[in-house]
Amino acid sequence: xxxxxxxxxxxxYLDRAAxxxxxxxxxxxxxAEGCFIPVQAFPKFSSRAQGTYFWDVDGNRFIDxxxxxxxxxxxxxxxxxxxxxxxxxxxxDCVTAPHTKMxxxxxxxxxxxxxxxxxxxxxxxxDATSGAILCAxxxxxxxKIVFFKGYYHGVSAWTQKIDYPGILPxxxxxxxxxxxxxxxxxxxxFDRNRGEIAAVIAQPYMHGNFADNILPAPDFWQKVxxxxxxxxxxxxxxxxxxxxxxxxxxxxxxxxFEADLICFCKALANGYNVSxxxxxxxxxxxxxxxxxxxxxxxxxxxxxxxxxxxxxxKEMNLPALLREKGLKLTQGLQDRAxxxxxxxxxxxxxxxxxxxxADDPSLMLHQQWIANCVLRGVYFTNHHNHFIxxxxxxxxxxxxxxIADEAFxxx
Amino acid sequence: xxxxxxxxxxxxYLDRAAxxxxxxxxxxxxxAEGCFIPVQAFPKFSSRAQGTYFWDVDGNRFIDxxxxxxxxxxxxxxxxxxxxxxxxxxxxDCVTAPHTKMxxxxxxxxxxxxxxxxxxxxxxxxDATSGAILCAxxxxxxxKIVFFKGYYHGVSAWTQKIDYPGILPxxxxxxxxxxxxxxxxxxxxFDRNRGEIAAVIAQPYMHGNFADNILPAPDFWQKVxxxxxxxxxxxxxxxxxxxxxxxxxxxxxxxxFEADLICFCKALANGYNVSxxxxxxxxxxxxxxxxxxxxxxxxxxxxxxxxxxxxxxKEMNLPALLREKGLKLTQGLQDRAxxxxxxxxxxxxxxxxxxxxADDPSLMLHQQWIANCVLRGVYFTNHHNHFIxxxxxxxxxxxxxxIADEAFxxx
Numbered sequence: 132x133x134x135x136x137x138x139x140x141x142x143x144y145l146d147r148a149a150x151x152x153x154x155x156x157x158x159x160x161x162x163a164e165g166c167f168i169p170v171q172a173f174p175k176f177s178s179r180a181q182g183t184y185f186w187d188v189d190g191n192r193f194i195d196x197x198x199x200x201x202x203x204x205x206x207x208x209x210x211x212x213x214x215x216x217x218x219x220x221x222x223x224d225c226v227t228a229p230h231t232k233m234x235x236x237x238x239x240x241x242x243x244x245x246x247x248x249x250x251x252x253x254x255x256x257x258d259a260t261s262g263a264i265l266c267a268x269x270x271x272x273x274x275k276i277v278f279f280k281g282y283y284h285g286v287s288a289w290t291q292k293i294d295y296p297g298i299l300p301x302x303x304x305x306x307x308x309x310x311x312x313x314x315x316x317x318x319x320x321f322d323r324n325r326g327e328i329a330a331v332i333a334q335p336y337m338h339g340n341f342a343d344n345i346l347p348a349p350d351f352w353q354k355v356x357x358x359x360x361x362x363x364x365x366x367x368x369x370x371x372x373x374x375x376x377x378x379x380x381x382x383x384x385x386x387x388f389e390a391d392l393i394c395f396c397k398a399l400a401n402g403y404n405v406s407x408x409x410x411x412x413x414x415x416x417x418x419x420x421x422x423x424x425x426x427x428x429x430x431x432x433x434x435x436x437x438x439x440x441x442x443x444x445k446e447m448n449l450p451a452l453l454r455e456k457g458l459k460l461t462q463g464l465q466d467r468a469x470x471x472x473x474x475x476x477x478x479x480x481x482x483x484x485x486x487x488x489a490d491d492p493s494l495m496l497h498q499q500w501i502a503n504c505v506l507r508g509v510y511f512t513n514h515h516n517h518f519i520x521x522x523x524x525x526x527x528x529x530x531x532x533x534i535a536d537e538a539f540x541x542x
Numbered sequence: 543x544x545x546x547x548x549x550x551x552x553x554x555y556l557d558r559a560a561x562x563x564x565x566x567x568x569x570x571x572x573x574a575e576g577c578f579i580p581v582q583a584f585p586k587f588s589s590r591a592q593g594t595y596f597w598d599v600d601g602n603r604f605i606d607x608x609x610x611x612x613x614x615x616x617x618x619x620x621x622x623x624x625x626x627x628x629x630x631x632x633x634x635d636c637v638t639a640p641h642t643k644m645x646x647x648x649x650x651x652x653x654x655x656x657x658x659x660x661x662x663x664x665x666x667x668x669d670a671t672s673g674a675i676l677c678a679x680x681x682x683x684x685x686k687i688v689f690f691k692g693y694y695h696g697v698s699a700w701t702q703k704i705d706y707p708g709i710l711p712x713x714x715x716x717x718x719x720x721x722x723x724x725x726x727x728x729x730x731x732f733d734r735n736r737g738e739i740a741a742v743i744a745q746p747y748m749h750g751n752f753a754d755n756i757l758p759a760p761d762f763w764q765k766v767x768x769x770x771x772x773x774x775x776x777x778x779x780x781x782x783x784x785x786x787x788x789x790x791x792x793x794x795x796x797x798x799f800e801a802d803l804i805c806f807c808k809a810l811a812n813g814y815n816v817s818x819x820x821x822x823x824x825x826x827x828x829x830x831x832x833x834x835x836x837x838x839x840x841x842x843x844x845x846x847x848x849x850x851x852x853x854x855x856k857e858m859n860l861p862a863l864l865r866e867k868g869l870k871l872t873q874g875l876q877d878r879a880x881x882x883x884x885x886x887x888x889x890x891x892x893x894x895x896x897x898x899x900a901d902d903p904s905l906m907l908h909q910q911w912i913a914n915c916v917l918r919g920v921y922f923t924n925h926h927n928h929f930i931x932x933x934x935x936x937x938x939x940x941x942x943x944x945i946a947d948e949a950f951x952x953x
Contacts (some may be wrong), residue, residue: 151649151660152661153662153830154830157662157834157839158835158840176640176645177634177639178641179633180637185637185638185639188642197639199637200837207634209635213631220624223590223592223596223618225614225815226606226614226618227596227611227614228596228598229567230587230588233567233587234559240562250563251568254815255666257836264708267710268709269708274712285836286833297676298679299679319705325753334879349603357675362545397837402635402841404841404844416564418564419568420708421695424697425666426667427613510891538721
């Protein structure tokens with residue numbers, strides 16, 4: 132049996148951070164995030180990372196199934212991406228006039244992404260989704276946006292919830308909400324708002340937090356696509372989280388349809404700081420008309436990293452590889468659960484699997500099992516999908532299954 | 543007399559870019575931006591950069607007074623900042639749990655920035671200003687925001703103009719606009735909206751485009767500060783553009799007052815991709831309560847770069863140096879103008895000077911003079927403030943003055 136991790140220093144760093152940073156650590160790792168219960172099981176700060184691992188400040192090594200919440204797709208410190216970035220860094224990065232790497236990266240995305248006639252670069256996934264909404268409104272001269280309940284499209288006011296701190300009713304006044312996979316409800320919303328819906332925005336499948344992930348129902352996307360076309364509504368796919376893990380041509384391509392606008396970030400450059408909005412030719416003028424830019428949006432180093440990342444993903448036929456690793460892992464986890472009399476429910480795509488222990492309405496048992504894994508060196512999280520990266524080896528998967536087994540035994 | 547630059551390749555690259563990127567180049571360098579008239583005088587793409595120079599794709603070297611629109615404060619490819627970043631890059635950058643560099647950077651900012659009790663990091667200047675607005679609304683439970691006409695606070699919908707493409711009346715429904723330096727008008731707006739104003743947001747002085755820049759009137763800031771305190775309104779300083787060029791303790795400190803929230807980006811890490819929102823203790827809980835994060839916000843490389851950048855700026859006593867260089871340059875430019883019978887009006891702070899040829903209501907003469915400079919290797923722009931960086935030498939200033947002289951002669 133493994134010894135449980137000691138995380139004394141982690142707690143000391145968190146105390147130090149809390150003096151000068153709101154909440155000590157914010158975002159996914161923040162204390163408000165229910166994904167990290169019990170809090171003391173999770174390391175708060177990293178000291179280094181390599182491949183599929185990171186180490187915390189106490190020297191504990193974790194097999195990391197969060198992948199920095201998506202950006203780590205080839206492995207931390209991938210040598211090919213890092214070399215391309217370092218080469219560009221020596222030439223220039225953030226300059227008054229953009230480097231020609233911007234053109235190369237746009238050309239590569241247009242070649243790679245099925246629905247893309249053009250690419251527009253920014254920094255956050257949120258910049259891409261917000262740009263898509265502005266573009267759809269500028270093109271259609273309409274206000275309303277349809278969301279699917281359980282969505283996450285970033286942190287700008289238009290996409291937050293009305294009861295979140297700092298958000299005004301005006302921010303979300305033009306938002307319409309429909310249940311995922313309920314095409315009849317979507318049709319009704321279009322009937323009631325005829326000629327007023329600028330865009331439908333959706334993730335390629337429902338990979339929300341605190342709920343089993345749900346793949347699209349048969350023909351759902353094809354019916355949504357036709358409805359949007361018929362009604363002159365822009366169809367936006369938010370592929371920030373799933374992008375490049377399912378299909379290098381876009382997750383819309385994976386599910387057999389074409390988006391009008393598609394948003395990428397995270398896996399786009401293996402952690403280098405860039406996001407992209409790609410779109411159809413008919414929206415290019417609207418996109419050009421926007422007042423939309425930022426100080427670092429044309430920086431060249433992330434473009435060089437993105438080019439190297441996409442080329443390598445193509446050479447590796449990465450989505451098939453991630454699917455294979457994800458299936459091997461999740462099937463192994465279900466076997467180990469069954470051995471101990473537990474029913475582990477796996478949902479979503481294998482490359483972005485979501486876990487839930489069944490027959491556990493309070494979630495306490497699930498959280499205790501996850502904590503047991505984390506304290507033994509497997510970084511899972513409670514109520515968020517996980518991510519597979521290319522550096523995850525068969526040996527890592529075997530070690531994960533052994534630890535999961537111990538963690539079930541300890542329940 | 544110098545030969546004029548040929549920019550044949552630049553135009554070819556722009557044609558190629560226009561096929562796959564909306565407008566070919568967007569943002570400041572976009573064709574819609576009136577700062578680049580005549581368009582053919584300005585290079586569209588860079589091939590490399592070093593110190594105070596960048597080179598375009600035709601091999602022309604420019605003494606660059608735009609500094610990537612601010613980020614270049616120590617010189618492109620500063621060896622100390624790049625070494626610190628490379629060292630961190632080898633350890634880790636974007637990881638599931640943030641690296642402890644985040645704490646060090648927050649501690650350094652709290653030590654450096656006079657009004658800062660805490661620091662919150664993001665990617666764009668726009669993330670910092672938008673976070674400040676959310677924080678102010680969350681803290682005050684009020685809706686309205688006061689802007690000073692001529693402002694620029696980023697690209698989110700709340701800060702755009704009602705007639706811009708994609709913007710809705712709802713986005714700006716709670717915005718109030720006052721003339722810069724008009725304290726009586728500001729007081730009246732507070733009288734008419736008593737108990738409803740969440741925040742006043744302002745740049746430290748009015749450095750808008752297409753207009754002479756305007757420093758604060760005597761006591762203006764002190765009166766604004768008192769009014770905000772009396773009315774329970776959060777005072778936000780947008781120091782994204784001017785930050786660290788006037789005063790390392792913040793531009794509020796430079797003008798003798800304390801902001802409640804202050805926004806930094808650009809010069810914060812010499813071009814590495816990070817922004818920061820700093821604030822007073824009484825707003826820390828409100829900031830902690832927000833749903834506000836992004837995939838790359840906790841990345842360690844920009845934190846390491848920012849630490850090295852701030853330390854070096856302190857060692858160099860940078861603001862005094864930039865002021866000295868800016869004064870030398872702008873006084874020299876005015877002398878050369880006078881020699882040719884022109885009146886060159888210089889406004890704003892010397893480290894961020896704004897230029898305008900007087901007695902030129904059509905702006906044609908000014909634009910022609912700027913074009914004459916650009917075509918000879920001095921990168922000025924027409925109707926935007928400029929930026930000084932530490933790598934600008936006395937020889938560079940002399941060469942700039944010689945070129946400006948030739949450019950006046952050619953008018």
